[in-house]
Amino acid sequence: MVDFPGFSLSGAVASFFLILLTMKQSDDFKVIGPAHPIVAKIGEDALLTCQLLPKRTAIHMEVRWYRSEPSTPVFTYRDGAEVTEMQSEEYRSRVEWIEDDTDKGSVALKIYNVQPSDHGQYWCHFQDGTYCAETSLQLKVAGLGSAPDIHMQGTVESRAQLVCTAEGWFPEPEVYWENTTGEKMLTFSEHHIQDEDGLFYVESTLVVRDASAETVSCVIHSPILSEEKGSAVSIPEKLQTELASLQVIGPSQPMLVRVGEDIQLTCYLSPKANAQSMEVRWLRAHRYPAVYVYKDGDHVAGEQMEEYKGRTVLVSDAIDEGRLTLQIHNARTSDDGQYRCLFEKDGVYQETSLDLKVAGMGSSPAITMKEWKDGEMQLICSSDGWFPQPHVQWRDTEGKTMPLFSEALTQDHHGLFHVETSLLVRNSSIVNVSCSISNSLLGQEETRTFSLSGW
Incomplete structure (x- = not known):
């Protein structure tokens, strides 16, 4: 490692760009890289290589590996030593310079523990005095995730809805359904979510019109590795399970709650059935991430949406009768909307929707x-x-509505509305006016009267 006394990062960046302006493309040498992209699996190591032509020693040259910005390199080698002052933070302690053939102009950089963020283009840049040359290469990162899980909803009018889910894939995988003869089936909907580590969760829905004799498969395919994982389900077998004959019941009317109050989402099985061995989910639009997941007698925190963490409590004292209530503390405007309550066992689920x-x-x-x-x-x-x-309404002394001059509505970071409206008063005989703001859901309003006497 090389240390520079009195080193200034801003000064170094300025000096670097000044050097860039004065550099010339070399007619003396060129740089070549691999003919094909380098493929590495997540968690493995990747070796990036490039070569000077004609062959010559690179020991006294500067060699810089970078992504989009040369000023924040993945790695810099200068005069036989590593230079780390401007190195990109995400590559510190994760890269190693391989010196074996540097004297022949062949250089290699090893990246340890490859992550999804490492996927993409890299540049290998040589500089000899004021002359330079570079080439680019592609690193393709891939990760095989979980095998698909297939969940089936009980039939409605001889139709079964199947949901296929998998997680931990990179890059975004291809998902398809096929029947017993290998023919692809038309997907009803598909949803992909990338988590904080860059890995993909996939959810694909299929509606089967004739559920009486169907066996179908869901396949997840990696376009980079050309590998896939699949699962099959026999619909007639699933329809013989306990949950296939049950229904999930929720409130028949929308639930109303004020901002700051606690929410209670209750759903239950009919006829009554013990739900202790079942998985129960409260969802918004998709299965993952969820508002809350109960499985094997406990809360599954890893599948919970960020905005509900620390705000949920499950009331399960009637679980042996199939009744569960999810309490969500301190209602927010973002909680407004539709929820789904889903009971699942042996790969079969039943659900109901709840409007909040x-x-x-x-x-x-x-x-x-x-x-x-x-x-x-x-x-x-x-x-x-x-x-x-x-x-918002303006009214005169007799309670008659007066036309607005202007109205502006804005929302703050909590989603709450600020309203500002104006009225032009031209008639000096008007004594009082009132401004009324009402909430249609609560059937309540706030009113303020203003006296114009003496105007």
């Missing part, structure tokens, strides 16, 4: 006045903390 309406009453309106023009007055009414979008 979140409402927030805002502050009492504040009214201010300013002179407009030609003796007219402009009244401005404002209020904060409303959800959903409120309805």
Whole structure:
């Protein structure tokens, strides 16, 4: 490692770009790389190589490996030593310079423990004095994830809905369904989510029209490795399981909760059945990540959506009767919408949907006045903390609606609405006006009256 006393990063970057401006493409030598992309599996090591032509020693040259920015290299070798001052943070302690053939102009860089973020283009750059040459190469990172799981919903009008899920794949895999003869089947929907590590979760849905004698397979294929994993399911067999004859029941009407209150999502099996050995999920649009997952008698924290972590409690005292309640603390505007409650056992699931309406009453309106023009007055009414979008009205002394001059609605980072509306008063005989802001879900309003006497 080379240390530079009094080293300044900003000064080094400026010097580097100054060098770039003065460098010339070499007619003396060129750089070549591998003819084909380098393939490495996640967790393995990757070896990047390039070669000077004609062959010559590179011991006293600068060799720089970089991605998009030469100023933040993956690795820099200069005068026989590693230079780390400007090295990209994600590659520190993960790369090694292989010196075996440096005297012949052949250089190699090993990247340890390859990650999805390492996928892409790299540049190998040689500099000899003011002359330089470089080439690019591709590193293709791939990871085989889990084998697909197939979950089946009980039939409705002889149709069965199958959901295939898998996780841990990279890059985004191909998903397809096929029947017993190997023919591909038309997918109803498909959903891909990339997690914080860059790995993909996939969810594919198939609707089978005739469930009486179907066996189907779900296949997940890696386009880079040309490898795949598959699972098959026999629908008639699944329809003989316990859960296939049950229903999941939820509230018949939308649930209404105020911002800041606790939410209770209750669903149950009918007829009553012990759900202790079942998996129960509360979902939004997709199976993963979930609002809450109960499995093997415990909460599965790793599958929970970030916005619900630390806010959920499961009430399971009636689980032996198939009744469960999920409490979500401190309702937010983002909680508004549809939820699904799903019971699953032996690869068969039944579900119901629950509609949640979140409402927030805002502050009492504040009214201010300013002179407009030609003796007219402009009244401005404002209020904060409303959800959903409120309805605003101005009324005169007799309670008649007055036309708005302007209205603006904005949402803060909590999703709550701030409303600001204005009214032009031209008639000096008007004594009082009122500004009313109402929440249609709660059937409530906040009103402020303003006196114009003496105007």
